Amino acid sequence: MFERSTIIGVLFLAALAYEDASAQGFVLQQKDGVVADDHLGRSLASVGDVNGDGRTDYIVGAYNAGPRDINGAGAGAAFVYSGATGAVLYEKHGAAAGDQFGFSVAGAGDVDGDGRPDFVIGAHAAGFGAGAAFVYSGATGALLYQKSGGAPGDLLGYSVGSAGDVNGDGRADFIVGANAADPGGRSAAGSAYVYSGATGGLLLRRDGAAAGDQLGISVAPAGDANGDGKFDVIVGAGGASPGGNLGAGSAYVLSLTAPGVSVPTLPHTPSLVLMPPAPNPTRGLVMVSYALPQAAAVRVSLFDLQGREVSLVDEGERAAGLHEVPLDASRFRPGLYFMKLASTGGILQQHVVIAR
Numbered sequence: 001m002f003e004r005s006t007i008i009g010v011l012f013l014a015a016l017a018y019e020d021a022s023a024q025g026f027v028l029q030q031k032d033g034v035v036a037d038d039h040l041g042r043s044l045a046s047v048g049d050v051n052g053d054g055r056t057d058y059i060v061g062a063y064n065a066g067p068r069d070i071n072g073a074g075a076g077a078a079f080v081y082s083g084a085t086g087a088v089l090y091e092k093h094g095a096a097a098g099d100q101f102g103f104s105v106a107g108a109g110d111v112d113g114d115g116r117p118d119f120v121i122g123a124h125a126a127g128f129g130a131g132a133a134f135v136y137s138g139a140t141g142a143l144l145y146q147k148s149g150g151a152p153g154d155l156l157g158y159s160v161g162s163a164g165d166v167n168g169d170g171r172a173d174f175i176v177g178a179n180a181a182d183p184g185g186r187s188a189a190g191s192a193y194v195y196s197g198a199t200g201g202l203l204l205r206r207d208g209a210a211a212g213d214q215l216g217i218s219v220a221p222a223g224d225a226n227g228d229g230k231f232d233v234i235v236g237a238g239g240a241s242p243g244g245n246l247g248a249g250s251a252y253v254l255s256l257t258a259p260g261v262s263v264p265t266l267p268h269t270p271s272l273v274l275m276p277p278a279p280n281p282t283r284g285l286v287m288v289s290y291a292l293p294q295a296a297a298v299r300v301s302l303f304d305l306q307g308r309e310v311s312l313v314d315e316g317e318r319a320a321g322l323h324e325v326p327l328d329a330s331r332f333r334p335g336l337y338f339m340k341l342a343s344t345g346g347i348l349q350q351h352v353v354i355a356r
């Protein structure tokens with residue numbers, strides 16, 4: 001009996017000791033700012049496995065990096081560390097004093113399609129507060145994209161994030177908040193921008209509805225909220241006053257495509273793809289969708305049954321990924337036609353019926 005209770009007591013103490021230690025977590029790595037007011041750790045994020053060693057890596061911002069501010073006081077810096085060893089993989093710096101580069105940081109997903117995740121860093125105070133955001137390759141550290149605020153005081157880059165793949169082209173897109181922007185003259189209504197990872201082009205812009213909304217003060221990926229196969233984003237408007245409640249704040253889940261509208265989606269494809277034109281048959285507008293495995297010259301045209309090219313739909317150098325081009329078919333005689341895509345990798349064809 002005595003022996004048994006002793007064993008139970010020892011187990012109980014052991015459990016307590018275990019609980020004490022685990023409640024505090026176990027420090028795998030620690031990074032410290034090096035002087036007063038570095039603010040290292042104000043922002044941080046997982047960036048995925050940027051160096052391909054099988055371990056997840058992470059980024060930490062220090063928007064006032066002290067002696068590491070090689071471009072002036074308060075230029076700011078951000079450090080990407082190896083999850084496995086803690087070694088600095090990349091060290092990025094603000095371009096000018098006071099930029100506060102690294103105030104926001106995030107993993108960006110694989111925006112350039114090289115199989116390695118990339119990362120994004122905000123510098124909302126750059127350019128007299130116009131702000132800027134920078135996307136870097138996780139594989140090489142090279143700058144992939146730079147976005148700047150439209151006007152001083154916009155604070156673009158106050159928040160940054162991955163958007164997931166909002167347009168279904170197989171590349172991760174990214175989102176940037178400019179919570180002090182004045183869209184339509186509404187002071188600090190704020191704006192949020194989603195950019196294509198494949199091209200850097202603007203995919204979506206959302207503006208705050210009223211002055212002071214500060215839409216874009218926070219941004220994040222929302223996964224696929226409505227199940228249409230494309231990723232959505234979530235955007236905060238911390239200063240919004242819904243229902244007249246001053247500063248109650250709002251958050252919005254945004255989709256690039258209208259809810260309930262079915263859009264052809266293509267997985268990332270290693271080969272040339274020409275989707276069947278939709279709708280088919282058509283009386284008027286028809287959407288022509290094709291995907292390129294890499295940037296290439298393309299020529300998309302409509303041929304009649306006699307083999308005559310009746311319309312040039314799209315021509316030129318196009319980026320990798322999905323492209324959608326509308327064609328007004330109402331001006332063609334009813335009948336059977338062929339849509340032809342010619343590019344590196346071959347010639348593809350789909351039929352389309354024009355009806356009245």
Ligand SMILES: [Ca+2]
Pocket residue numbers: 048049050051052053054055056057082083084
């Ligand atoms: Ca790694």
Ligand SMILES: [Ca+2]
Pocket residue numbers: 109110111112113114115116117118137138139
């Ligand atoms: Ca990448």
Ligand SMILES: [Ca+2]
Pocket residue numbers: 164165166167168169170171172173196197198
């Ligand atoms: Ca995309």
Ligand SMILES: [Ca+2]
Pocket residue numbers: 223224225226227228229230231232255
């Ligand atoms: Ca969705």
